[in-house]
Amino acid sequence: MSDSKTSIGEVELRERVRALLAQAHPDRVDRVTFRRAQYDHGLAWVQFPEGYGGLGLSPGLQAIVDDEIARHAKTIYWNLAINAIGIGMGAPTVMTYAAEHYKQQLLPRIFTGEDIWCQLFSEPSAGSDVAGLATRAVRDGDDWIVNGQKVWASIAHKSSWAMLLARTDPDKPKHDGLSYFLLDMKSPGVDVRPLYQITGDAEFNEVFLNDVRIPGDRILGKEGMGWRVAITTLMNERVALGGSSRPGHGLSEKLLNLWREEGPRGPRGADGRTQAEIAILRDAVVRLHIESELLGITNQRTKSAMRAGNPGPEGSVAKLVQAELNKKITELGLEVIGSDALVYETGYPLRRGEDFPARTRRENAKHDFLRARANSIEGGTSEVMRNILAERMLGLPGEPRVDKDVAWKDVPRG
């Protein structure tokens, strides 16, 4: 952040937001018009350079922009709801590595949500060890021909573009043989199928790639540089997953409401539970509530540290805490409900995640309990997060790598 401009302070930034709102107000124009104007004012990603939706400022100042818009508008667009992967991960990757004409073409449409983006990294045989992936890209003239299977691709069925990681050289060690492509999801040979989870919902997809042709100028970075580009994407993923909860509105909010409405001291009564049992359960609720509050405070500390330009370990801690805590909170939710936790009222009809009907508080609690199992797997398992914390933050040595200097094709897989 040392190269960031410090010439624009908070006051000028707020003035700039008001100038945007004078020109295009979200309560009066449609989403695409407003978001395009926000982009043109350099208020989409303030850390990006001027002309690319930014102003060359410290990323922590984006919060000022969001705050100022929220003060003056009723219609608030959430990046996470519009195009989480595109805005949070695609854009920084495009900004850093794409050719100029792709930046101009793609960045504004990512921000407006005209183009939804997805990520095609994980494969059935490459989870935590994503750099071991097997999808092959083979040169054909100026183009590349891609074959393989990707998995855990959220919103791939709605996406216009994908960030695709594929192997271009199987004779090199795994990290060195990868390349990073921009894939037009409408290309022939791209087959997207729903992947049903333990909830019965399909939030994710399997994506089959059969002789998919990609023009040569859609490599980000250079051939063989794919891992470096992917790191940019993945670092932004962890920021996006860990950092949303605030004190008083954290993970435990639902648990407290569940306790009040459905718990042994709520209107449904004790369900035969003794005062001692209730006291034990209540203590567990408060304990998790406290941890949830501390997660929210930790996120605020991350923001304070980012504003001051000294990000510490707080941000990396948040993803791990959020995952583990949400599992514990939702597990306890079923205990709060009591014997009726045996019933799963909605059943398990297999359907797209966005298609489920409105559910009652208890039905939600049961669904949340199942959905939370993925929290410590998606976006980096808790085990991987612990490795990162220990190795990058504490400086502990890595595990010896048996696949480090071996050609990818010679590494055992399964």
Next chain:
Amino acid sequence: MDFGFSDEHEELRRTIRQFLAAESGEQAVRAAMATERGHDPKLWQRMAQELGLAGLVVPESYGGAGMGPIEALIAFEEMGRALACAPALASHFAASVILSVAGEADREALLPGIAAGTSIATVAHVDAAGRWDLSDVSNEARREGTGWRLDGDWRYVLEGHVADRLLLVARVPDGLGLFLVEGETAGLTRKALPGLDLTRRLADLHCSGVAAKRIGEGDARSGLERALLLTIAALVAEQTGGAARCLEIATDYAKTRYQFGRPIGSFQAIKHHCADLLVSVELMKSAAYQASFVAATGEGDLETAVRQAKSYCSEAYFAVAAENIQIHGGMGFTWEHPAHLYLKRAKSSEVLFGSPAQHRERIGERLGL
């Protein structure tokens, strides 16, 4: 809440850390531990006079450092890291109580000595039942003529064996009263307790018709509540500093101890424990900072912030100190290694000022659960 620390804050932290590294290293701590007083009075006076650690929140007009909760947070974090043997928490408790309860004359009489480190003051509010909340106070003061007399037991009093000014909390007809008893007073018996924690001393007091001077007017309850919360905020800062130090010690060892031809920190079995300790320490910082920033800014509910911090930091400090021993293996179980000093400090500060379960119970009440 913006948790920004200023350059002055960072400078204060550096100054205290350097001083304690030079003057209160492990050898000095072990030497102080072995004395009857439990601390080195000369060092304490230097800590008071050179660093302001005895009167952190005492206004400058009474000879104090004139600082606030955030500076206290930093000072106690650093003293906790170093396991400094000193009547710092007792002094902070006493100064906070005097500032929120006493009138001008008593402030002038009591605060300058505390701030200079020449007088050791402490607060006693726990009665024979050993409960830490002010609602649990059952000792009663009785009027005698124009004065007051105290009878009963006050337990687990910080530095109660050496304090020359004891501030005792007792019931009075209009609520709670604060009473000053000089260290050497007829009818007062003090018994130094052999502590689980060797680095902080406690004593039991017994009063048998002790003549006491009442401090402040009217019900002192709300002033005492605030002072108690501010003292617990200092204690959680101390816990946080201690845990951060344990994490450093454990991590350093994991990098340099080799078994099976590798540093033990390269094994995920050890590495993941270290990562979990880092998570605990970061959440402790969040808890402790929140408590002190709420105290400093008045934004938010101090009682909730302090009680959640005491509950979390108590359990987390103990877990970190215990894991530090485990990571050290047999070496960590020896008297020679400092790991046990932190473990004992951690367990005793978990109990001090109320158990985690007790604080959670009160939070549950405040949340209407």
